Amino acid sequence: MVTSSPGTAGVRRGERGNSNPRAALIKLFAVSLVTALVGVCAVGSADADTPEGGQADVLELKIQNDQHATTDLGPAGPSLGDMDVYSGTVIRNGRRVGRGGGSCQVVHINGKDLTMQCLITIELERGSLTMQSLWGSGKSSLDMAITGGTGIYSNARGTARYWDIATPNERLRAEILH
Numbered sequence: 166m167v168t169s170s171p172g173t174a175g176v177r178r179g180e181r182g183n184s185n186p187r188a189a190l191i192k193l194f195a196v197s198l199v200t201a202l203v204g205v206c207a208v209g210s211a212d213a214d215t216p217e218g219g220q221a222d223v224l225e226l227k228i229q230n231d232q233h234a235t236t237d238l239g240p241a242g243p244s245l246g247d248m249d250v251y252s253g254t255v256i257r258n259g260r261r262v263g264r265g266g267g268s269c270q271v272v273h274i275n276g277k278d279l280t281m282q283c284l285i286t287i288e289l290e291r292g293s294l295t296m297q298s299l300w301g302s303g304k305s306s307l308d309m310a311i312t313g314g315t316g317i318y319s320n321a322r323g324t325a326r327y328w329d330i331a332t333p334n335e336r337l338r339a340e341i342l343h
Contacts, residue, residue, distance in 0.1 A: 228335040229256055230251055233249065235247070244271065246270065247271040249269045250266075252267075281299065295313050296325050297309060311339060
């Protein structure tokens, strides 16, 4: 399962200029070993300049959509309030690690260009992530704000990017700040 790994990315204020490279390497090795022993499968962590010395975890996942429905509320064709609802499986290294679902609702129309408000939740083994954003029709990528979550993601924020939406190659990269 994809989870968060504590400790490797955060740098407390005032430590950045005073760190010993050998001590930092030993600390990184020790934390990596402990992480491996407890079976934490974080895709990666990166040093992040976040408030209060927070931590950034990166998840890179494939999305396999399995259900989709479109609701046409107004006159036939695109109109305010029309909605797409979908669900799918979250995959990492060819293995199912979670599930997700969401909806996008038309909130603005300008000719053939639609703007939709999208909400997505992904549920992983140790918690879920919630995301939201506006999306323009016809775009193959979507940048979303991570607005929170549950479990180990209860204080999550950050950004998520989806590519190749609604194709067999759909994927997600989430940079989660704690």
